[in-house]
Amino acid sequence: MIGVMFIGLNGAVANTVVTGVFCNSNKKNLGSIISTKYFQGLNFIKEEDMVFGGWDIFETNSLSMANFHKIVPYEMYVNSEDKLRNIFPLRGYVNTWDTDEAIKSQYSIKMWELKSFMEAVDLIRKDIDDFRKFNKLDEVIVVYVAPPLKNIKPLESINIYSLNDLSRLEGNALPSSVAYAVAAILEKCPFIDFTPNLTLQLDFIEDLAIDNKVALAGMDGNTGQTLIKTLIAPMLKIRNFKLIGWYSTNILGNNDGKILSRPEHRKLKIEDKLSILEPILEYSDFDHVVDISYYPPRYDNKEAWDNIDFEGFLGLPMNFKINWLGRDSILAAPLVLDLIKHVKFSMDNNSYGIQEHLAIYFKHPLRSRYSKLNRKLYKDKLVLSFFDAFNLLLDFYQKVPIEKKF
Numbered sequence: 001m002i003g004v005m006f007i008g009l010n011g012a013v014a015n016t017v018v019t020g021v022f023c024n025s026n027k028k029n030l031g032s033i034i035s036t037k038y039f040q041g042l043n044f045i046k047e048e049d050m051v052f053g054g055w056d057i058f059e060t061n062s063l064s065m066a067n068f069h070k071i072v073p074y075e076m077y078v079n080s081e082d083k084l085r086n087i088f089p090l091r092g093y094v095n096t097w098d099t100d101e102a103i104k105s106q107y108s109i110k111m112w113e114l115k116s117f118m119e120a121v122d123l124i125r126k127d128i129d130d131f132r133k134f135n136k137l138d139e140v141i142v143v144y145v146a147p148p149l150k151n152i153k154p155l156e157s158i159n160i161y162s163l164n165d166l167s168r169l170e171g172n173a174l175p176s177s178v179a180y181a182v183a184a185i186l187e188k189c190p191f192i193d194f195t196p197n198l199t200l201q202l203d204f205i206e207d208l209a210i211d212n213k214v215a216l217a218g219m220d221g222n223t224g225q226t227l228i229k230t231l232i233a234p235m236l237k238i239r240n241f242k243l244i245g246w247y248s249t250n251i252l253g254n255n256d257g258k259i260l261s262r263p264e265h266r267k268l269k270i271e272d273k274l275s276i277l278e279p280i281l282e283y284s285d286f287d288h289v290v291d292i293s294y295y296p297p298r299y300d301n302k303e304a305w306d307n308i309d310f311e312g313f314l315g316l317p318m319n320f321k322i323n324w325l326g327r328d329s330i331l332a333a334p335l336v337l338d339l340i341k342h343v344k345f346s347m348d349n350n351s352y353g354i355q356e357h358l359a360i361y362f363k364h365p366l367r368s369r370y371s372k373l374n375r376k377l378y379k380d381k382l383v384l385s386f387f388d389a390f391n392l393l394l395d396f397y398q399k400v401p402i403e404k405k406f
Contacts, residue, residue, distance in 0.1 A: 003137040008146030009054035009089040010065045016329040019072045021047045022080035031334035044341040051135045056089035057105035071329050097149040097175040111171030118166040124183035142184035143192045147259040149175050151267040162204045185214045190343035193218035196268040206369050210353045215346040217355045220272045220363040223331040225304035233280040234385035244309040245287035253298035261294035272363040302328040357396035360389035
């Protein structure tokens with residue numbers, strides 16, 4: 001058995017993962033890359049061997065949240081009500097980088113009231129250790145799926161600290177997500193960041209992971225619209241069409257849509273969505289607009305609409321449109337489960353730090369500070385078309401010794 005602790009346990013994505021695992025559906029593998037024929041014979045941990053827990057700012061159990069979210073139909077998890085009722089979050093750790101709702105929550109630990117940033121790390125470490133001991137687990141994986149944090153300070157201004165600095169920094173000095181990541185690493189737990197937060201871009205985080213032999217994966221889950229861009233942009237390039245403009249809009253009514261409607265939270269998400277085309281196409285003289293609109297009636301049923309203008313033979317203009325109607329958390333949940341299995345496999349096979357081969361899962365796939373890959377890099381980011389990213393994933397597993405695959 002392996003523990004999985006979610007930051008944002010009661011949010012739509014984590015609750016869909018937990019509820020989905022306990023469902024009676026025979027189609028759980030749909031949406032999972034690992035479940036395709038390309039990865040048959042690999043020894044991945046199974047969903048039924050996962051024990052779930054984590055942190056949140058809402059004081060209620062997973063059954064109540066499943067009934068609230070209504071993403072997974074009730075009839076699919078009715079036989080697992082007792083299991084879901086017994087999954088209850090620990091108090092979430094929040095500071096001024098968090099959402100206003102988190103800051104106001106009574107079911108949270110305010111990091112600015114602690115002696116230092118490191119005290120929050122130590123408290124989270126105790127939470128992880130208590131969860132591990134209570135459930136008699138050897139390993140725990142920590143997954144960040146809470147709403148994106150505020151963009152209070154640029155990366156450059158906080159990418160100057162080391163582990164030793166955390167004892168003298170006050171609780172608001174760094175994003176609260178950093179406390180979770182450091183605690184996970186010091187507890188020898190892999191850390192997955194499914195959000196656009198700055199956490200894994202801090203230099204000392206991967207250094208710490210390498211020192212402690214911990215796998216990391218991130219950042220910003222690639223579930224829908226940006227996924228389409230990693231498919232279409234290479235086609236335009238190979239077919240030698242000239243992109244003139246790409247307009248994208250997202251209509252989303254769940255809590256993520258609400259949070260991302262706020263400028264202080266949406267900046268990093270928009271940057272991730274905007275940054276994919278130029279490095280793939282290898283030119284920048286086109287218009288690229290991305291918008292996220294909060295529309296409550298849609299709730300978790302997201303619509304992503306794209307308008308693509310391009311030139312063909314003789315420079316004559318053409319256009320095509322894509323209308324993506326997806327269930328946001330249903331798209332995300334199988335990817336999160338895949339990532340849990342991947343990082344467990346990495347740990348078992350002594351692969352530590354940023355797991356570059358998992359780039360296909362992220363809008364902003366990070367390159368490792370310890371990278372040996374001879375690939376084109378764009379700032380801190382591995383920018384790969386969908387099929388290049390898939391080949392990178394396959395290449396990693398093809399190099400695994402036969403005796404470790406089964």
